[in-house]
Amino acid sequence: MIKLFKIPKRISFRTRLFLVMIGMLVIAGLLILGTTTIQYESQRENYHFGRLTRKEIQIQRHVDYLTQKHNLMNQPTQVWQLYKADFEQINSIHNIQYSLFTLEGKPLFIYHSPLEVIANNYNLSKTLLDKINNSEQGSYIEHYPSELDNFHASYKVLKDNLNKPYAILFFPYFEDVSFSENELNTFIQNLYQIYILLLVGVILIAYFLSKFVTRSLETIKVRMGEMRLEKKNEKIHLKNATREIDSLVNSYNKMVDDLEASAEKLAKTERQQAWQEMARQVAHEIKNPLTPMRLTIQSFQHQYDPNDPDNKKKLNDFSNLLIQQIDTMSDVAEAFSNFATLPKPKMKECDLVEITQMAVNIFDQEHIVFSSDKAHSYHKLDRTQWIRVITNLVQNALQSVPSGRTPRIGVQLTSEPDQTVLSIMDNGNGIPIEIKDKVFEPKFTTKTSGMGLGLGIVKNIIESHNGTIRYVSKKNKGTTFTISIPKG
Numbered sequence: 089m090i091k092l093f094k095i096p097k098r099i100s101f102r103t104r105l106f107l108v109m110i111g112m113l114v115i116a117g118l119l120i121l122g123t124t125t126i127q128y129e130s131q132r133e134n135y136h137f138g139r140l141t142r143k144e145i146q147i148q149r150h151v152d153y154l155t156q157k158h159n160l161m162n163q164p165t166q167v168w169q170l171y172k173a174d175f176e177q178i179n180s181i182h183n184i185q186y187s188l189f190t191l192e193g194k195p196l197f198i199y200h201s202p203l204e205v206i207a208n209n210y211n212l213s214k215t216l217l218d219k220i221n222n223s224e225q226g227s228y229i230e231h232y233p234s235e236l237d238n239f240h241a242s243y244k245v246l247k248d249n250l251n252k253p254y255a256i257l258f259f260p261y262f263e264d265v266s267f268s269e270n271e272l273n274t275f276i277q278n279l280y281q282i283y284i285l286l287l288v289g290v291i292l293i294a295y296f297l298s299k300f301v302t303r304s305l306e307t308i309k310v311r312m313g314e315m316r317l318e319k320k321n322e323k324i325h326l327k328n329a330t331r332e333i334d335s336l337v338n339s340y341n342k343m344v345d346d347l348e349a350s351a352e353k354l355a356k357t358e359r360q361q362a363w364q365e366m367a368r369q370v371a372h373e374i375k376n377p378l379t380p381m382r383l384t385i386q387s388f389q390h391q392y393d394p395n396d397p398d399n400k401k402k403l404n405d406f407s408n409l410l411i412q413q414i415d416t417m418s419d420v421a422e423a424f425s426n427f428a429t430l431p432k433p434k435m436k437e438c439d440l441v442e443i444t445q446m447a448v449n450i451f452d453q454e455h456i457v458f459s460s461d462k463a464h465s466y467h468k469l470d471r472t473q474w475i476r477v478i479t480n481l482v483q484n485a486l487q488s489v490p491s492g493r494t495p496r497i498g499v500q501l502t503s504e505p506d507q508t509v510l511s512i513m514d515n516g517n518g519i520p521i522e523i524k525d526k527v528f529e530p531k532f533t534t535k536t537s538g539m540g541l542g543l544g545i546v547k548n549i550i551e552s553h554n555g556t557i558r559y560v561s562k563k564n565k566g567t568t569f570t571i572s573i574p575k576g
Contacts, residue, residue, distance in 0.1 A: 109294035110287075117283050124275065140229075140261040144242050147186055147259055150178050151246060161254050168196050187258040191245075193217050200260050202232050202241060212243075212256065220245060220256065308340055321347065372545070377413035380450040380479050384409050387452070409450060416472050433470035433552050440465040440474075440508060440573070441501055447478035448499050455494070456482065460501035465508050467573055473549045480546050481512045481569055488516025488567065510571040519561040527559070 155161065158171050168175075175197050179185055185200035193212030195201075201210060212220075220228045226245030242259040311324055323341040388406050396402070441460045448458045482497060489495040498513040519527060528547045550557045554574055561567040 103298075105298040106294045109290060109297070113287060113290045117287075120283075121276065121279065124279070128275075140240060140242055140259075143182065143184065143261065144227075144244055144257070144259050147178060147182055147184065148244060148246060148257060150181070151175070151188065151255075151257060152248075154178075155246075155254070156248075161248055161252075165190070165194065165196060172197065185260065189256040189258065191253055191256065193256070196255065201258060202230075202260075204232075205258075216243070219243075226253070308336060312340065374417050376476060376480060377416045379483060380447075381410060381413045383452070384450050387450075409446070412472065412475060416476060433473055433549070435468045435470060437466055438469055438471050438474075440467050440469070440510075443469075443471055443474055444478055444499065444501060444510065447475045448482065450479060451482055451486070451497075455486070456497045456499060458499045462501070462503045465501065465503055467508065467575065469553055469573070470549075473552075477546050477549050477571070478512075480543070484543070485512055485514035485516065485567075488514055488518075490517055506576075507572050507574045510573070511568055512571075513566060513568045515566040518563045518565055518567055519559070520563070524561070528557075 154171065154174050158174075160168055160171070175188070176199070179199055187198050187201050188196040189212055190196060193214075193216075195210045198210050205212060216230070219230075220226065220243045223243075226247075228243045230241045230243065232239055232241060240261045242257075242261065244257040244259065245253045246255045246257055247253050308324060311322065321344045323344055324337050384406065388402070392402075393399070441462060441464055444460075445458055448456055478499075482499065485497045486495055493515065496515045498511070500511045500513070502509045502511070528543050547557055550571055550573075556572050557569065559567055559569045
């Protein structure tokens with residue numbers, strides 16, 4: 089499988105601590121810059137709004153004075169125009185260009201007006217009049233952000249002494265932001281310089297602090313990496329350790345003691361289990377040839393005829409079978425006495441057909457059918473272990489058939505170009521699906537008796553002959569074990 093990308097390793101605690109400290113400084117700097125900018129913007133808006141309000145009040149008082157002086161309340165536009173010179177002086181006195189409209193939005197004096205008012209024949213639109221009349225205290229501020237018309241405009245409803253409206257004052261206010269922007273830029277530049285110095289200092293402090301904090305952790309990590317179950321592990325002793333590190337070191341030292349005690353218990357348990365396993369295997373291997381020996385003797389007693397002329401040949405075959413099984417038990421006993429595993433295969437050129445038929449003949453011929461497509465098939469194998477395989481599988485096949493059902497066991501040898509295949513078929517209950525993967529496991533058995541080592545040993549013997557074993561099973565129909573042994 090091709091790896092498309094490499095998974096990065098986890099970031100160390102030291103690196104995390106270093107990055108957190110740097111990150112805190114960066115976040116603090118960004119918050120300071122953001123807060124400063126917002127504060128400057130708020131102060132700038134308050135400053136300009138205050139100037140606009142003061143200018144508006146000054147112009148309003150001047151207009152009120154001229155209106156009362158010339159008694160222009162509720163007078164037509166023509167009367168207002170008679171005093172145009174007086175109202176023009178307001179521009180020069182206050183250094184501003186304003187405009188004055190009637191309550192219906194008609195122009196009285198036009199010295200400056202937004203483009204949308206000019207486009208509306210110098211009249212205030214109904215939408216704008218509604219905004220002015222619905223505003224709090226009759227004062228409405230509109231912002232015109234176009235490139236040609238970028239300013240704030242104040243629309244104020246003028247009232248007489250009886251609080252009766254008589255006109256609408258338009259007052260444009262152009263913000264001069266150059267000073268505040270220069271002041272803000274200067275402050276930010278100074279802040280950047282201080283911030284860079286702080287960043288360099290914090291990086292140095294964070295580096296040495298993270299190194300100091302994680303030094304003890306590195307020691308613990310190295311010791312834990314060197315910890316092994318099979319060797320004596322060293323404890324950690326640190327001077328001037330913090331309370332948390334000291335607690336961690338104490339936990340590690342306690343774990344070393346517990347691990348040493350557990351290793352001793354584990355070694356003792358493993359020795360006991362090894363002896364128990366050896367005893368089970370020896371008992372099974374000794375018991376395995378006893379069954380065919382018993383069957384052979386019983387069969388010989390049942391079939392023995394004193395008057396049979398072939399008695400000498402039958403007696404020789406009977407003796408050879410018993411000697412073969414006795415040799416098997418002798419090999420197992422020898423292996424146990426040497427504290428070794430089961431006997432290693434002693435490979436010799438043997439006729440597979442002959443040995444297999446000899447092993448099958450141990451059992452009751454009435455229920456077993458042996459067949460081979462070749463009269464002879466020579467292989468290098470351990471004669472004793474091969475007989476053990478056949479007797480084990482045939483015995484399992486007979487035991488799988490429930491009582492009340494006539495056993496039908498088939499043993500078939502088939503020769504192929506590069507291998508010889510042995511099939512042992514039965515008509516038993518079959519192997520349940522839920523245990524199909526455990527059949528060849530040591531000490532696993534579905535029978536009420538036995539050690540559960542038979543099929544595990546069979547598999548080991550087959551594999552020692554470079555062969556393979558597999559099976560196919562159907563519930564209540566039977567099971568077929570297939571052994572493949574390579575030629576040559």
